[in-house]
Amino acid sequence: MSQSLTIEEIASLAQVSRSTVSRVLNEHPNVRASVRERVLQVISEQNYAPRAAARSLANNRTQSLCFLFPNKTSSVFEDPFFAMLMQGMLEVANRRGYFVMLSAVAPDMEQDFYRKVLRSRPFDGLIMLASVEDDPLLPMLLRDRMPFVLCERHPYLRNVSWIEIDNRESAREAVLHLLKLGHRRIGTITGPLNTSSGVERRDGYKQALLEHGIGIAPELIIEGDYHPDGGFAGMQRLLQLPDPPTAMFIASDLMAIGAMRALRAAGLRVPHDTAIVSFDDLPAARFADVPLTTVHQPIRDIGLNATDILIDQLEQQDFTPTFRRMPTKLIIRDSCGASLRTGA
Amino acid sequence: MSQSLTIEEIASLAQVSRSTVSRVLNEHPNVRASVRERVLQVISEQNYAPRAAARSLANNRTQSLCFLFPNKTSSVFEDPFFAMLMQGMLEVANRRGYFVMLSAVAPDMEQDFYRKVLRSRPFDGLIMLASVEDDPLLPMLLRDRMPFVLCERHPYLRNVSWIEIDNRESAREAVLHLLKLGHRRIGTITGPLNTSSGVERRDGYKQALLEHGIGIAPELIIEGDYHPDGGFAGMQRLLQLPDPPTAMFIASDLMAIGAMRALRAAGLRVPHDTAIVSFDDLPAARFADVPLTTVHQPIRDIGLNATDILIDQLEQQDFTPTFRRMPTKLIIRDSCGASLRTGA
DNA sequence: CTGTTAGCGCCTTCAA
DNA sequence: TTGAAGGCGCTAACAG
Numbered sequence: 001m002s003q004s005l006t007i008e009e010i011a012s013l014a015q016v017s018r019s020t021v022s023r024v025l026n027e028h029p030n031v032r033a034s035v036r037e038r039v040l041q042v043i044s045e046q047n048y049a050p051r052a053a054a055r056s057l058a059n060n061r062t063q064s065l066c067f068l069f070p071n072k073t074s075s076v077f078e079d080p081f082f083a084m085l086m087q088g089m090l091e092v093a094n095r096r097g098y099f100v101m102l103s104a105v106a107p108d109m110e111q112d113f114y115r116k117v118l119r120s121r122p123f124d125g126l127i128m129l130a131s132v133e134d135d136p137l138l139p140m141l142l143r144d145r146m147p148f149v150l151c152e153r154h155p156y157l158r159n160v161s162w163i164e165i166d167n168r169e170s171a172r173e174a175v176l177h178l179l180k181l182g183h184r185r186i187g188t189i190t191g192p193l194n195t196s197s198g199v200e201r202r203d204g205y206k207q208a209l210l211e212h213g214i215g216i217a218p219e220l221i222i223e224g225d226y227h228p229d230g231g232f233a234g235m236q237r238l239l240q241l242p243d244p245p246t247a248m249f250i251a252s253d254l255m256a257i258g259a260m261r262a263l264r265a266a267g268l269r270v271p272h273d274t275a276i277v278s279f280d281d282l283p284a285a286r287f288a289d290v291p292l293t294t295v296h297q298p299i300r301d302i303g304l305n306a307t308d309i310l311i312d313q314l315e316q317q318d319f320t321p322t323f324r325r326m327p328t329k330l331i332i333r334d335s336c337g338a339s340l341r342t343g344a
Numbered sequence: 345m346s347q348s349l350t351i352e353e354i355a356s357l358a359q360v361s362r363s364t365v366s367r368v369l370n371e372h373p374n375v376r377a378s379v380r381e382r383v384l385q386v387i388s389e390q391n392y393a394p395r396a397a398a399r400s401l402a403n404n405r406t407q408s409l410c411f412l413f414p415n416k417t418s419s420v421f422e423d424p425f426f427a428m429l430m431q432g433m434l435e436v437a438n439r440r441g442y443f444v445m446l447s448a449v450a451p452d453m454e455q456d457f458y459r460k461v462l463r464s465r466p467f468d469g470l471i472m473l474a475s476v477e478d479d480p481l482l483p484m485l486l487r488d489r490m491p492f493v494l495c496e497r498h499p500y501l502r503n504v505s506w507i508e509i510d511n512r513e514s515a516r517e518a519v520l521h522l523l524k525l526g527h528r529r530i531g532t533i534t535g536p537l538n539t540s541s542g543v544e545r546r547d548g549y550k551q552a553l554l555e556h557g558i559g560i561a562p563e564l565i566i567e568g569d570y571h572p573d574g575g576f577a578g579m580q581r582l583l584q585l586p587d588p589p590t591a592m593f594i595a596s597d598l599m600a601i602g603a604m605r606a607l608r609a610a611g612l613r614v615p616h617d618t619a620i621v622s623f624d625d626l627p628a629a630r631f632a633d634v635p636l637t638t639v640h641q642p643i644r645d646i647g648l649n650a651t652d653i654l655i656d657q658l659e660q661q662d663f664t665p666t667f668r669r670m671p672t673k674l675i676i677r678d679s680c681g682a683s684l685r686t687g688a
Numbered sequence: 689c690t691g692t693t694a695g696c697g698c699c700t701t702c703a704a
Numbered sequence: 705t706t707g708a709a710g711g712c713g714c715t716a717a718c719a720g
Contacts, residue, residue, distance in 0.1 A: 056397030
């Protein structure tokens with residue numbers, strides 16, 4: 001890159017000391033207005049910007065955040081859920097003057113990531129997506145007092161900050177909807193059961209059934225992975241039962257899309273033969289073959305709020321654990337069969 | 345965060361000078377093996393990692409790259425194309441020891457981004473996705489000699505590095521395929537015509553037609569935006585023609601999916617009434633309602649190679665403009681109708 | 689092969 | 705309100 005100026009040169013051009021330029025840069029009040037003007041003038045003329053590295057070294061802050069994605073699968077970024085989350089996060093970070101670094105750590109690289117990256121402190125705080133029960137990174141982060149916010153409640157850790165939705169209640173409502181439509185044999189494909197969203201949505205499913213005096217049938221509960229292939233495989237297994245379910249609560253839209261493929265392959269129609277309610281309300285839910293009835297969660301807002309929380313904590317230097325809960329809403333479309341009934 | 349050690353303290357624990365520790369850290373050859381061992385031992389015991397900011401200040405390198413996304417639409421990250429590209433980029437960056445910063449700059453923020461972010465040099469180089477003809481950032485990058493690689497050839501700039509596919513030839517083959525199937529009235533929905541991929545794919549379409557003695561019908565060429573809604577709208581317009589096309593070359597899978605919605609809404613079947621060949625071969629192409637015949641491009645590899653090129657340039661300090669061309673391949677599925685014919 | 693010595697560019701006391 | 709001076713943690717000559 002071309003030689004860029006230093007604060008020293010700006011100072012001499014503006015005929016003040018480095019300190020004064022620094023004060024102007026950092027919006028210190030104690031600078032005479034006329035001097036400030038002159039300095040700003042020179043800065044603008046010279047197109048000067050202080051070097052991030054020098055600043056970081058001096059004030060111990062990088063003005064950047066890290067978004068840490070799990071990388072169990074090779075396709076995190078292809079998951080629209082993460083994409084939308086990221087959209088929200090990036091928006092806030094930029095608005096509030098933070099850079100954003102991205103990391104996707106493979107399971108076997110976690111130690112390495114911690115040692116080489118995290119301890120070198122290239123960022124002020126981080127946002128973790130989808131915390132797994134036994135995530136090895138969390139204890140290290142806590143020990144080092146690295147500020148972070150989880151984008152989902154951790155299965156049992158509570159002395160951290162997170163942002164969440166009411167997974168259990170939302171799932172319960174989804175299943176109640178199916179019950180109201182007359183279904184009694186309802187299956188579910190859950191999320192990963194080492195995440196709290198996976199467990200909670202399953203529990204909401206169970207609760208709804210029990211409230212209606214319907215027993216839990218273990219063979220109707222299949223653990224999935226939030227991805228289409230998991231939905232496909234799960235549905236296939238359920239279809240092999242002697243008495244397959246007439247309705248499904250599927251813990252993510254993507255899995256529901258996979259499950260619908262399996263149903264179609266088996267010659268079954270949604271919602272006529274099998275009703276479906278899913279979770280997330282991704283754009284794909286609306287455009288699916290059969291538009292999905294699904295629990296809407298404000299994904300972008302979640303990312304947005306998580307980032308706001310983190311930056312607030314950083315700027316106020318107050319890291320007392322906190323959480324925020326976002327609202328959800330059941331969106332009725334075609335896959336549950338409700339429109340069939342009213343239509344009929 | 346907890347107080348972390350400095351190189352000085354590691355040095356005194358290992359009973360050597362800072363320089364020696366520094367040499368060990370940077371894998372300098374000139375360190376006695378036994379000393380190196382001792383230092384590494386201490387480093388590992390203390391869980392030490394040099395601070396990124398201090399390093400950057402001293403050696404003028406940040407070890408980080410920026411991925412710069414266009415942000416015309418609010419949904420860059422929802423585009424699987426970018427997601428897959430990013431996957432490849434992140435992989436290489438991590439493997440070669442670089443951090444990755446992410447930016448999505450809104451059109452009206454470009455000046456600001458340049459002034460505040462770029463000039464503060466928080467990264468060593470950047471990868472730009474989808475360069476538009478009149479992108480205001482490019483001239484500034486060139487002026488500042490900021491190392492960068494484009495993930496698509498710029499419409500006319502040639503003294504830069506980029507990675508590309510042969511858009512024209514690929515599009516030509518796609519259209520030839522439709523011609524071979526007997527179609528004579530073939531329409532196209534193009535990409536944005538201020539990008540080179542948009543222009544080149546359209547030109548490939550024209551070339552194929554002309555080679556077969558078919559005149560270009562301007563009413564059959566509609567400019568799109570690579571997104572589903574653009575495909576939907578474009579197809580709708582074409583369907584209003586007195587003599588609609590019997591086949592379509594659509595410059596992206598997402599637009600093809602949108603176009604198929606429009607066709608379905610009009611009661612037309614793919615491929616029976618309207619054959620379609622598209623471009624990209626996203627995962628969605630395989631799983632579409634009617635699986636898409638489409639030009640496969642190695643998206644992840646493109647990201648991978650772009651990053652390799654950039655890092656090579658940085659590490660060899662050789663910034664002579666270069667480009668690399670990746671192969672494409674027409675994947676025949678159902679939407680073109682080829683299988684109908686062989687089946688029949 | 690190793691230690692000494694200057695910086696890298698900025699922020700921040702401390703005096704004036 | 706301003707300037708002088710020291711230091712943030714590391715790298716990179718330069719000596720030895």
